Amino acid sequence: MENLSTIERILAAKQSLPGALLPILHDIQDALGYIPPDAVPSIARALNLSRAEVHGVITYYHYFRQTPPGRHVVRVCRAEACQSVGCEALATHVQSALACEFHATSADGDLTLEAVYCLGHCAVGPNIQIDETTLHARMTPEKFDRLLAELRSKP
Amino acid sequence: MSTTFYIPCDSTALALGADAVARSIVTESAQRQLDVTIVRNGSRGLFWLEPMIEVVTPRGRIAYGPVAATDIPSLLDAGLLTGGAHALCLGPVEDIPYLKRQQRISLRRVGVTDPLSVEDYLAHGGTLGLHRALGMTEVEIVKEVTDSGLRGRGGAAFPTGIKWNTVLNASALQKYIVCNADEGDSGTFSDRMLMEGDPFQLIEGMAIAALAVGATQGYIYVRSEYPHAIAALNAAVIKATQNGWLGDSLLGTGKRFHLEVRKAAGAYVCGEETALLESLEGRRGIVRAKPPLPAISGLFGQPTVINNVITFASVPDILAQGAAAYQSFGSGRSRGTLPFQLTGNIKQGGLVEVPFGLTLRELLYDFGGGSLSGRPLRAVQVGGPLGAYMPESQFDTVLDYEAFAAVNAVLGHGGIVAFDDTVDMLKQARYAMEFCAIESCGKCTPCRIGSTRGVEVIDRLKADRPGQIELLRDLCDTLQNGSLCAMGSMTPYPVLSALNHFPEDFSRRQT
Ligand SMILES: Cc1cc2nc3c(=O)[nH]c(=O)nc-3n(C[C@H](O)[C@H](O)[C@H](O)COP(=O)(O)O)c2cc1C
Ligand code: SF4
Ligand code: FES
Numbered sequence: 001m002e003n004l005s006t007i008e009r010i011l012a013a014k015q016s017l018p019g020a021l022l023p024i025l026h027d028i029q030d031a032l033g034y035i036p037p038d039a040v041p042s043i044a045r046a047l048n049l050s051r052a053e054v055h056g057v058i059t060y061y062h063y064f065r066q067t068p069p070g071r072h073v074v075r076v077c078r079a080e081a082c083q084s085v086g087c088e089a090l091a092t093h094v095q096s097a098l099a100c101e102f103h104a105t106s107a108d109g110d111l112t113l114e115a116v117y118c119l120g121h122c123a124v125g126p127n128i129q130i131d132e133t134t135l136h137a138r139m140t141p142e143k144f145d146r147l148l149a150e151l152r153s154k155p
Numbered sequence: 156m157s158t159t160f161y162i163p164c165d166s167t168a169l170a171l172g173a174d175a176v177a178r179s180i181v182t183e184s185a186q187r188q189l190d191v192t193i194v195r196n197g198s199r200g201l202f203w204l205e206p207m208i209e210v211v212t213p214r215g216r217i218a219y220g221p222v223a224a225t226d227i228p229s230l231l232d233a234g235l236l237t238g239g240a241h242a243l244c245l246g247p248v249e250d251i252p253y254l255k256r257q258q259r260i261s262l263r264r265v266g267v268t269d270p271l272s273v274e275d276y277l278a279h280g281g282t283l284g285l286h287r288a289l290g291m292t293e294v295e296i297v298k299e300v301t302d303s304g305l306r307g308r309g310g311a312a313f314p315t316g317i318k319w320n321t322v323l324n325a326s327a328l329q330k331y332i333v334c335n336a337d338e339g340d341s342g343t344f345s346d347r348m349l350m351e352g353d354p355f356q357l358i359e360g361m362a363i364a365a366l367a368v369g370a371t372q373g374y375i376y377v378r379s380e381y382p383h384a385i386a387a388l389n390a391a392v393i394k395a396t397q398n399g400w401l402g403d404s405l406l407g408t409g410k411r412f413h414l415e416v417r418k419a420a421g422a423y424v425c426g427e428e429t430a431l432l433e434s435l436e437g438r439r440g441i442v443r444a445k446p447p448l449p450a451i452s453g454l455f456g457q458p459t460v461i462n463n464v465i466t467f468a469s470v471p472d473i474l475a476q477g478a479a480a481y482q483s484f485g486s487g488r489s490r491g492t493l494p495f496q497l498t499g500n501i502k503q504g505g506l507v508e509v510p511f512g513l514t515l516r517e518l519l520y521d522f523g524g525g526s527l528s529g530r531p532l533r534a535v536q537v538g539g540p541l542g543a544y545m546p547e548s549q550f551d552t553v554l555d556y557e558a559f560a561a562v563n564a565v566l567g568h569g570g571i572v573a574f575d576d577t578v579d580m581l582k583q584a585r586y587a588m589e590f591c592a593i594e595s596c597g598k599c600t601p602c603r604i605g606s607t608r609g610v611e612v613i614d615r616l617k618a619d620r621p622g623q624i625e626l627l628r629d630l631c632d633t634l635q636n637g638s639l640c641a642m643g644s645m646t647p648y649p650v651l652s653a654l655n656h657f658p659e660d661f662s663r664r665q666t
Binding site: 018019020021022023025026047053056057060061062063064079080081082083084085116117118119120121122123124125127129132133135136137138 | 202455540
């Protein structure tokens with residue numbers, strides 16, 4: 001119910017923008033952490049689109065998620081510049097440290113692991129991003145373990 | 156008297172701990188009862204020295220780096236406030252050879268100013284281009300840009316003036332200016348540095364484009380991976396509007412131009428201009444067939460100028476200094492400067508804006524200092540994920556668009572990714588195919604299916620199955636010739652260059 005009123009508020013604010021769908025989806029994901037499936041009919045109605053069209057857009061873009069993420073989202077860069085300084089070994093380590101694969105959430109619901117293809121810090125890789133704005137350069141397995149312990153110890 | 160510090164707010168500097176350094180300076184100087192003022196600037200782009208802080212002294216701005224928060228007490232003990240000697244002291248920032256040897260035009264203010272300070276912008280030549288453009292006719296502005304020789308910096312290097320002229324000559328009630336800030340290529344960050352470090356210049360460039368073609372609405376489409384750039388742009392748009400650089404009456408002339416920042420959603424192919432327009436319109440980012448060109452039928456079917464961040468950011472200076480000044484830099488048909496980005500396994504990674512005409516080797520060794528690992532550099536990928544891998548025998552290639560094309564390579568957006576001799580080129584070729592499979596928009600079969608086949612062929616090659624190299628070449632041929640856009644048609648660049656220049660990584664598996 002709460003979600004629905006958030007969605008209605010966002011729709012009212014943004015639906016008249018030209019090309020409103022992406023701004024609306026971003027606002028919903030920013031507010032709720034994901035785009036709940038039951039938001040689709042309201043969005044479709046507000047923008048005069050079919051549900052299939054809205055669904056198609058949500059699933060096309062890597063950034064949008066349809067299920068709630070863990071408490072934190074960890075994005076590991078796996079693109080070429082980070083590869084040249086060992087991001088694949090880091091990626092393997094991160095998966096075993098979290099005991100989950102990419103595009104999945106650890107069993108305790110603490111962390112969701114995502115791959116990202118370049119964060120724009122390619123001179124100081126391997127790079128990772130935690131949640132939306134926290135960045136860490138020159139990541140190593142040891143540094144990652146410390147970071148993970150810190151994240152998990154915070155309420 | 157208060158001492159002024161510059162501490163970058165650039166997101167690479169943040170990733171290296173610049174905020175903690177700033178906090179440490181505040182607390183340590185408070186304890187010592189020192190009066191300091193902190194300005195958050197963009198980055199100079201000497202990333203191996205970040206966090207690099209600068210202190211303003213009578214001798215100019217003195218740089219220190221790379222500084223950790225824990226270094227601050229010892230730096231203050233050494234007389235940091237007056238530019239005192241210390242192991243981390245780099246001397247006057249402008250004298251650092253890496254910077255001194257550059258010719259900064261599009262990023263001239265980045266790292267120098269507070270990115271959101273209107274006073275700083277004006278004090279460093281901001282709005283001169285816009286002022287001059289407002290006194291010119293549309294045709295004159297377009298001619299100035301054409302005469303400068305500026306070619307698009309997003310990758311395809313199409314002459315900017317010619318594109319603008321097409322939009323100028325198209326008649327429509329509504330025209331648009333769109334900035335491609337999707338910067339998806341690995342090994343690139345010049346757009347990001349500019350947006351975070353000097354967003355007003357991008358805005359000014361777009362406003363000049365609007366005047367040139369008669370557009371009244373613009374959009375900046377920024378990748379979602381760049382939250383700091385998005386925040387800087389949004390703040391800059393508000394300030395620019397308050398100062399009459401945007402809005403209903405540009406500098407009081409009654410000319411209108413409104414600008415909105417839009418956030419992308421993590422699809423590499425949305426950097427392709429027509430996919431980007433689809434995305435802006437609220438659809439899946441599927442590439443459109445051309446013609447019609449976006450210049451004729453672009454956003455919402457209207458004539459649209461779409462250019463890269465650095466392309467727009469080059470325009471204010473071209474207007475302010477004149478086309479001839481810009482044109483005087485460069486090599487062959489590549490005029491002006493390109494902000495190269497030295498990345499990957501490189502000792503001194505960072506931003507190097509220089510005129511076209513140096514060699515790749517000069518960038519890698521004179522600026523970059525060789526590999527980070529200390530091992531020999533073996534392969535260098537230039538121009539993003541769709542760019543060729545170049546072996547040491549090609550390091551003397553001159554950095555201009557035509558010279559690169561002549562060796563089947565591309566300069567693209569100027570990203571340079573260095574690999575040392577531990578690189579497995581078969582793995583890199585496989586990744587190129589895999590990336591294409593992940594990011595394909597799905598419109599054409601060679602790209603959608605062929606890329607997945609490519610991964611399979613390379614896996615069989617790795618497992619020593621015979622005949623796979625011919626299959627891989629056939630597949631590349633199909634991709635190259637049967638794809639609608641460069642995603643499919645250029646994926647063969649990294650694959651074939653890996654295969655051709657580093658056959659030993661493939662053939663030892665082929666008996
Ligand atoms: C798959 C693909 C991705 C692209 N990504 C970008 C990008 O991230 N940024 C960019 O400016 N151009 C990108 N381009 C090039 C654009 O299609 C277009 O040429 C450019 O925006 C035109 O601006 P310019 O003339 O100023 O370079 C890409 C092209 C392709 C095929
Ligand atoms: S080449 Fe690939 S990305 Fe380009 S239009 Fe075809 S399917 Fe889409
Ligand atoms: S490749 Fe990892 S940040 Fe660019």
